[in-house]
Amino acid sequence: MTPKALTISQFFFKKRLHLTLLVLILGLAYVVSSIGLGFQTTALFHAQDGLIWLLHNFIPNAESMRYWQDIGHQLVRTFLIAVTSTTCAAVISLFLAALGANTLSLNNAVTWFIRGFSSLMRNIPIVAWAMILLFSFKQNDLTGFLALFFMTMGFLTRAFMETIEDFGMDKIEALQATGANYLQVIFQGLLPEIAAALLSWVLYMIENNVRDATLVGLLTGTGIGFIFDLYFKGMRYGAAGLVVLAVIILVVGVEVISNLIGRLIE
Amino acid sequence: MLEVKHLMKSYDGHKRSLTDVSFTVATGEVAAIIGPSGAGKTTILRSINQLIKDDEGQVLLNELDMRQLNRSQLRQARQNIGMIFQNYNLIEPLTAIENVLHGCLGNKSTLAGIFSLYRQSEKEEALQLLQKVGLGNFAYQQCRHLSGGQKQRVGIARALMQHPKLILCDEPIASLDPKSSTLVMETLRQLAIEEHISVLINLHQVDISRQYADHIIGINGGQVVFDDHAEALTDTAAAQIYRKDLVLNEEAAV
Numbered sequence: 001m002t003p004k005a006l007t008i009s010q011f012f013f014k015k016r017l018h019l020t021l022l023v024l025i026l027g028l029a030y031v032v033s034s035i036g037l038g039f040q041t042t043a044l045f046h047a048q049d050g051l052i053w054l055l056h057n058f059i060p061n062a063e064s065m066r067y068w069q070d071i072g073h074q075l076v077r078t079f080l081i082a083v084t085s086t087t088c089a090a091v092i093s094l095f096l097a098a099l100g101a102n103t104l105s106l107n108n109a110v111t112w113f114i115r116g117f118s119s120l121m122r123n124i125p126i127v128a129w130a131m132i133l134l135f136s137f138k139q140n141d142l143t144g145f146l147a148l149f150f151m152t153m154g155f156l157t158r159a160f161m162e163t164i165e166d167f168g169m170d171k172i173e174a175l176q177a178t179g180a181n182y183l184q185v186i187f188q189g190l191l192p193e194i195a196a197a198l199l200s201w202v203l204y205m206i207e208n209n210v211r212d213a214t215l216v217g218l219l220t221g222t223g224i225g226f227i228f229d230l231y232f233k234g235m236r237y238g239a240a241g242l243v244v245l246a247v248i249i250l251v252v253g254v255e256v257i258s259n260l261i262g263r264l265i266e
Numbered sequence: 267m268l269e270v271k272h273l274m275k276s277y278d279g280h281k282r283s284l285t286d287v288s289f290t291v292a293t294g295e296v297a298a299i300i301g302p303s304g305a306g307k308t309t310i311l312r313s314i315n316q317l318i319k320d321d322e323g324q325v326l327l328n329e330l331d332m333r334q335l336n337r338s339q340l341r342q343a344r345q346n347i348g349m350i351f352q353n354y355n356l357i358e359p360l361t362a363i364e365n366v367l368h369g370c371l372g373n374k375s376t377l378a379g380i381f382s383l384y385r386q387s388e389k390e391e392a393l394q395l396l397q398k399v400g401l402g403n404f405a406y407q408q409c410r411h412l413s414g415g416q417k418q419r420v421g422i423a424r425a426l427m428q429h430p431k432l433i434l435c436d437e438p439i440a441s442l443d444p445k446s447s448t449l450v451m452e453t454l455r456q457l458a459i460e461e462h463i464s465v466l467i468n469l470h471q472v473d474i475s476r477q478y479a480d481h482i483i484g485i486n487g488g489q490v491v492f493d494d495h496a497e498a499l500t501d502t503a504a505a506q507i508y509r510k511d512l513v514l515n516e517e518a519a520v
Contacts, residue, residue: 173317174355178428179344179372184379188368192359 057237060245064238068246070227071239075246078223079254081141082209085148090202093118093153097160098186103169114157121154126212130219139221147216148209156205163197164190196265203258210254214247267293267464268314268432273323275309275488283309284320284488291432291481294462296455298475298496301485302508307468310485311434314466315347316340327432345372348425348463352437354417358410362401362420365409366392369427388427395423399453415446422453433457435467439474451478472504 006014034041098104100114129147137143167190175189217225224243231239268291275284284306291297299307313320316332325332327346335343348369356365370388371379378384384392396405399419409417418438425433435454439447455478457463469475475482475496482499484492484507492499492507
């Protein structure tokens with residue numbers, strides 16, 4: 001079992017060698033992939049022309065300001081869909097995670113089933129979810145809700161499961177030693193310990209879903225994504241720019257609020 | 267009071283952790299289990315309240331064999347056995363008094379336990395127990411803000427809330443400074459004398475076990491190699507307990 005003893009200089013030489021190799025591999029990956037694509041890094045230097053056109057056309061002007069009411073209305077709807085889909089998914093995920101976590105699990109088959117299910121849910125890209133659901137549920141808010149809901153459920157189940165598994169068995173043991181039963185241990189021991197971590201995952205997912213909801217709306221023809229598409233295709237670039245600005249403000253706002261909440265619970 | 271007879275346990279089917287362990291603990295007695303790391307001390311303690319399942323033997327608490335109980339009988343029997351841990355194992359975001367109240371979960375219905383529906387008398391008792399261990403002023407503090415010594419005393423109060431006949435202590439002072447250690451050991455000793463609770467402690471320190479225990483059980487390599495009054499533990503006997511060649515599974519040492 002004893003590894004071959006290294007001298008101190010050999011040890012540091014080895015560490016440096018590993019780092020150098022890693023950098024070389026990354027460099028090689030870049031070179032190979034850009035040759036494969038025929039992509040020239042120098043093209044980046046000409047990107048400014050495109051950027052200038054973009055800035056020129058997408059800056060909201062006085063004319064686009066008359067759309068703000070429509071935009072505001074859709075923004076709120078998109079935000080609400082992101083919040084409801086996340087919170088609904090969180091409740092179900094918690095239940096699934098408690099059943100699927102290795103440390104709590106009563107049955108191995110259940111654990112494997114839940115792991116497989118959640119991995120399937122979250123590894124289907126949100127765009128694919130939206131397209132698939134579009135066929136069954138047509139263009140309405142429910143389609144967007146479900147697309148976000150399924151993906152979030154898959155993601156949160158996994159995240160919650162890991163949170164539960166990180167929680168030390170020794171504390172569970174301490175409560176079992178008092179004679180507490182399974183559900184009492186979960187509600188009196190596990191949940192208070194992991195509540196803060198669960199909440200921060202939910203907040204993160206709300207942030208993430210506000211962004212994704214825009215994209216989903218673009219595909220399913222609802223919410224803020226839809227009016228962006230509408231303005232953009234109607235060449236009302238100023239209004240489309242205003243939509244982008246509104247989304248940025250919303251996302252930053254949600255991030256600030258979730259940071260505040262996060263600090264409050266600590 | 268507590269009788270352990272021919273207890274055997276192996277992990278992974280072959281590595282023997284306990285080969286043949288027998289000892290008794292009398293009512294109101296402080297007994298210390300000493301021995302090198304990996305000797306099987308923790309396994310013995312956890313077999314008593316069946317947190318781990320042993321392979322063979324008997325664990326009799328007032329003539330009731332802990333190993334023969336079904337799930338709900340075991341739940342009831344565990345109420346008689348308080349346990350405190352090296353790492354306290356409190357629910358840190360909860361307050362001290364909530365952690366103490368966990369001690370009465372064993373006689374609560376599932377729903378009452380889930381929703382923390384404790385009786386007024388139980389709440390008052392929990393507060394009294396905290397006062398008794400000198401933490402009356404910390405009852406409404408989150409446990410994560412308490413020091414190690416304070417956490418361990420909350421752990422003792424939680425164990426007392428069970429009205430136990432026996433308290434198991436798994437390395438209770440291994441993470442504490444000398445002053446807190448003394449306080450914890452003195453509290454345990456007092457409980458044995460005043461409340462006639464038997465206390466069974468896993469310890470590393472020979473001198474502390476001599477100082478506080480009535481009865482010392484030396485374990486090495488999963489076997490009892492010493493079992494006598496504390497006064498009988500001479501330096502030679504102690505050295506014998508810690509003899510290296512008896513340690514069977516050093517890799518299991520934590």
